[in-house]
Amino acid sequence: MKPxxxxxxxxxxxxxxxxxxxxxxxxVFCLALALVVIVALITDMVMKGSERFTLDFFxxxxxxxxxxxxxxxxxxxxxxxxxxxxLAAVPLGIAAGLYLEEYAKRNWLTEIIEINITNLAAVPSxxxxxxALGIFVYQFGFGQSILSAxxxxxxxxxxxxxxxxxxxxxxxxxxxxxxxxxxxxxxWQTCRYHIIPYAMPGILTGxxxxxxxxxxxxxxxxxxxxxxxxxFLPPAPFMGEPAAGLxxxxxxxxxxxxxxxxxxxxxxxxxxxxxxxxxGFVLMAMVLSMNGVAIYLRYKLRxxxxx
Amino acid sequence: MSAxxxxxxxxxxxxxxxxxxxxxxxRLIEAVLFGAAAISVLTTLGIVYVLVSESFHFFxxxxxxxxxxxxxxxxxxxxxxxxxxxLVSGTLVSSFVALAVxxxxxxxxxxxxxxxxxxxxxxxxxxxxxxxxxxPTIVFGYFALLVVTPxxxxxxxxxxxxxxxxxxxxxxxxxVPYIASLSEDxxxxxxxxxxxxAYAMGSTRLxxxxxVVVPAALSGLAASYILGISRAVGETMILAVAAxxxxxxxxxxxxxxxxxxxxxxxxxxGDLPHGSIGYQTIFAAGxxxxxxxxxxxxxxxxxxxxxRENY
Numbered sequence: 001m002k003p004x005x006x007x008x009x010x011x012x013x014x015x016x017x018x019x020x021x022x023x024x025x026x027x028v029f030c031l032a033l034a035l036v037v038i039v040a041l042i043t044d045m046v047m048k049g050s051e052r053f054t055l056d057f058f059x060x061x062x063x064x065x066x067x068x069x070x071x072x073x074x075x076x077x078x079x080x081x082x083x084x085x086x087l088a089a090v091p092l093g094i095a096a097g098l099y100l101e102e103y104a105k106r107n108w109l110t111e112i113i114e115i116n117i118t119n120l121a122a123v124p125s126x127x128x129x130x131x132a133l134g135i136f137v138y139q140f141g142f143g144q145s146i147l148s149a150x151x152x153x154x155x156x157x158x159x160x161x162x163x164x165x166x167x168x169x170x171x172x173x174x175x176x177x178x179x180x181x182x183x184x185x186x187x188w189q190t191c192r193y194h195i196i197p198y199a200m201p202g203i204l205t206g207x208x209x210x211x212x213x214x215x216x217x218x219x220x221x222x223x224x225x226x227x228x229x230x231x232f233l234p235p236a237p238f239m240g241e242p243a244a245g246l247x248x249x250x251x252x253x254x255x256x257x258x259x260x261x262x263x264x265x266x267x268x269x270x271x272x273x274x275x276x277x278x279x280g281f282v283l284m285a286m287v288l289s290m291n292g293v294a295i296y297l298r299y300k301l302r303x304x305x306x307x
Numbered sequence: 308m309s310a311x312x313x314x315x316x317x318x319x320x321x322x323x324x325x326x327x328x329x330x331x332x333x334r335l336i337e338a339v340l341f342g343a344a345a346i347s348v349l350t351t352l353g354i355v356y357v358l359v360s361e362s363f364h365f366f367x368x369x370x371x372x373x374x375x376x377x378x379x380x381x382x383x384x385x386x387x388x389x390x391x392x393x394l395v396s397g398t399l400v401s402s403f404v405a406l407a408v409x410x411x412x413x414x415x416x417x418x419x420x421x422x423x424x425x426x427x428x429x430x431x432x433x434x435x436x437x438x439x440x441x442x443p444t445i446v447f448g449y450f451a452l453l454v455v456t457p458x459x460x461x462x463x464x465x466x467x468x469x470x471x472x473x474x475x476x477x478x479x480x481x482x483v484p485y486i487a488s489l490s491e492d493x494x495x496x497x498x499x500x501x502x503x504x505a506y507a508m509g510s511t512r513l514x515x516x517x518x519v520v521v522p523a524a525l526s527g528l529a530a531s532y533i534l535g536i537s538r539a540v541g542e543t544m545i546l547a548v549a550a551x552x553x554x555x556x557x558x559x560x561x562x563x564x565x566x567x568x569x570x571x572x573x574x575x576x577g578d579l580p581h582g583s584i585g586y587q588t589i590f591a592a593g594x595x596x597x598x599x600x601x602x603x604x605x606x607x608x609x610x611x612x613x614x615r616e617n618y
Binding site (some may be wrong): 016019020023026030033034050093095113119122128129135155158190217223240266283287291 | 339344346347411424441454474511512540576
């Protein structure tokens with residue numbers, strides 16, 4: 001092969017640099033496209049929905065008249081379902097993560113559980129809805145209630161919480177455990193007084209991300225039979241005639257924010273588009289602020305922890 | 308139980324009793340924690356049990372050959388046909404459109420972030436991508452139907468109000484963050500010495516990225532693509548809102564069609580009596596969906612094992 005002259009080498013280098021620059025531009029373009037989609041989505045919803053951002057919108061029930069319809073039953077429903085989801089998923093997720101990191105022996109049983117959790121994360125959410133329809137709604141007889149919905153979403157986000165718990169626990173150095181065990185603490189005492197408190201911020205990040213995912217989920221809730229048109233609230237404890245019990249609300253029929261939006265987008269009357277835009281913005285604001293808190297928490301943690 | 312001076316120290320027998328109780332309590336706690344971990348296995352068993360048992364009733368009424376070969380899906384009509392191909396075609400077409408957007412875009416973003424961008428850009432870009440991944444799918448559905456479809460109709464005037472194309476494009480945007488962030492992790496795990504070797508030989512950044520880093524990270528990239536495929540196949544709300552819900556055996560993305568997931572939503576919205584054939588079809592459709600995603604997961608694990616490189 002003939003050696004290249006200086007000009008040819010310069011040309012080769014220039015070509016390489018040009019390709020680098022072009023690719024860099026392509027990368028920035030793709031990232032910008034992602035940003036444009038977020039901005040377009042939010043601007044569109046704000047512009048279309050702006051006229052509906054009144055107090056009435058939050059305090060009115062769904063209605064046949066687009067300009068009177070509100071999201072009261074939807075956001076109350078979403079909050080109550082999240083409450084059940086959180087109460088079920090958080091203790092279960094932390095316990096499962098703790099077991100796998102601190103207790104589990106390396107054997108086939110542990111391996112099955114671990115493979116299982118990875119695979120569950122890839123199961124489509126609507127399949128969880130079918131599971132819940134078969135088991136919670138009909139087998140256990142919970143009906144089409146807040147309880148069924150909350151438990152379904154809890155199962156759905158359990159893998160997220162377990163994985164983040166495990167990661168948080170794994171980041172704690174072994175000397176913390178050794179120190180605790182050396183002064184005679186049992187395994188549980190070590191977990192209770194050292195591991196869980198130190199891992200808490202990381203666990204919290206996972207919990208928030210999981211709940212943010214759950215609040216936006218629609219498919220599994222539709223499958224278990226959430227109603228799309230509800231003009232009443234679940235019974236508040238000790239209110240009404242006859243007085244409702246403390247936990248009567250968990251068995252009540254319900255609707256949630258995403259279903260309200262789905263209902264409005266699927267109506268032919270374009271007047272409901274405005275409502276869908278406004279409700280979509282409210283839902284986005286809820287989800288994004290939760291995600292924002294989680295990102296901030298993680299960012300702050302990374303800076304503060306020094307073992 | 309606390310002993311501050313020698314005279315208060317518990318007797319040996321007391322201490323043994325205390326230890327025994329302590330051990331017992333420890334075992335109990337371990338059992339409870341194990342129970343929590345076992346819930347995940349129970350969930351899987353529950354899914355398989357529900358889908359298989361309901362599908363079993365379904366297949367005792369409908370032959371499995373009809374299910375796989377019939378070209379019509381009209382389970383709720385008097386002249387009922389149960390050809391799952393119709394729903395599978397919608398699912399595959401929409402997934403294909405989504406992946407045609409998500410895989411190139413996600414890969415370019417990942418290469419850019421891991422090989423070109425400085426740490427400041429990365430610190431800003433990653434949370435933005437995460438926000439994109441966190442947007443509820445119903446909001447994406449709204450966006451596809453009421454923003455993207457009208458935009459596309461300016462370019463293709465014959466595009467109907469519901470189409471697999473606009474749903475697929477938006478679904479692609481939704482999947483980009485998953486592919487970008489997993490691929491980036493995989494490429495960052497490639498040891499620096501490989502890059503330095505390439506740079507020392509006079510390679511440009513792009514050449515190093517494509518010929519050294521990407522092949523070394525191939526197993527991770529494959530895993531991220533497989534995850535993207537699973538997401539696309541299982542995505543529900545974008546399709547239910549923007550792709551229409553009419554069963555339609557088509558390979559043309561410009562047409563409206565139902566997917567497996569949007570069919571399930573459609574049936575669940577009506578009230579079919581528990582135990583009717585229409586009610587059982589959603590479990591048969593769900594089982595098909597689960598088998599498809601399972602297939603891709605197995606493929607993914609096989610790919611990961613095959614192309615894994617150790618350094």
